[in-house]
Amino acid sequence: MQLTVNPAQRYAKMRAHTATHLLHAQLTKYFPNTKQAGSLVDSDMLRFDFYADTLLTPTQLHEIEIQINQQIYEALPVTLIETSLEEATTLGAKAFFEEKYGETVRVIRVLKGDDVISAELCGGTHVNNTKEIGAFSILSQEAVASGIKRLTAYTGPRVIEKMFTLETILDQQVEQFAIKSYTQINEKTAKFLKEYHEMKTKLERLESQLIIQTLQSLSKKTNADFELILEVPNTINFKSLATLAKTTFPTYATLLLYTNEGNYLILTSGQVSAKSLAQKYGRKGGGNEVVAQGKDEKVISVFL
Ligand SMILES: [Zn+2]
Structure with a gap:
């Protein structure tokens, strides 16, 4: 060779x-x-x-x-x-x-x-x-x-190649942003990011308001363990539900929120353990003294 x-x-x-x-x-x-x-x-x-x-x-x-x-x-x-x-x-x-x-x-x-x-x-x-x-x-x-x-x-030539690659990316940005030159990209990106964060904050606030309104409009039920039981729509965001439910119903010591898909959220003031309430009904899921959360399709029939 x-x-x-x-x-x-x-x-x-x-x-x-x-x-x-x-x-x-x-x-x-x-x-x-x-x-x-x-x-x-x-x-x-x-x-x-x-x-x-x-x-x-x-x-x-x-x-x-x-x-x-x-x-x-x-x-x-x-x-x-x-x-x-x-x-x-x-x-x-x-x-x-x-x-x-x-x-x-x-x-x-x-x-x-x-x-x-x-x-x-x-x-x-x-x-x-x-x-x-x-x-x-x-x-x-x-x-x-x-x-x-x-x-x-x-x-050598690879530096020029790198410049061409960067130029292509910049050209695409110029087109996407509908601006005249790549020198405006930073300014435009900063503007978009600012708008994005403002809209995100606004949207989160509106979503919270909507959840609170929804919670207030729901028909209230009760049983021996829960002072308040609410069936919430499936579309509701369970992530922020705990905080919002507590703000909306501060006087109830034991709360149960559930969807017809089996998501449930138990909130208590601490005198009764949320986790043990969930266990009483045989529910799987994580929890502590004041919050217990999980998913079980059979939840509705068991709780009510
Ligand atoms: Zn050398």
Whole structure:
């Protein structure tokens, strides 16, 4: 079997690899003692794991993107020197001490005049100039293990692809919101969210009022155990029923509300246990001293 390396793919990996070095250098600005915990270089995609206790803020991520893209536009030379490990260390090259190095090591440096932007001991292949990376964009940040964070980023054409994907999403939003430009999306979303919360509050209030009115209009029954028995419509929201029934009928010490589908709710003032009342009738369901609730199709015949 013969191994062939697609030249375009190889170049795409070189772009991602050099960008990894630039990213590593940027990260030391925020975490001076950070070290590489893992690295994956793929076609115009890189994943970099590093030691850090906190995640980078969105502003810091943005700063890193700006800095690296700036270094790309500045067209900085990427140089390779072969030297001794000792000499490399005095050059300030980042080395991975868990790795074994030979007599001579390769140091990849990105220089800006006399300034060393990045210096790393590295056996990989790189572009000759940062401008060849084309563009750099962070895709995601995540915590992968205790004290280890992961950044995934794109280089070259994949950055443009990402922009196209985002543009498509934005175009769809512009159409949905019937606005002129994506710059109005935030404003429009905030407006919709505000309206949504206002309507939700309004709706909840109206629903409560409706339940109270319904409860008041129902015909009242009673038996030996319950001062008040009400058959409530199946459409009623049982979630908020307990609170509303107590507000509507504060003077009754023992209340039973049920639907013809078998949902039941027992409310007591505490002198009689709601749970034991439910058990007396053989009902299944959860409960405590003041509330018992459950569902049983046979409930109507048993209770009445
Ligand atoms: Zn490298």
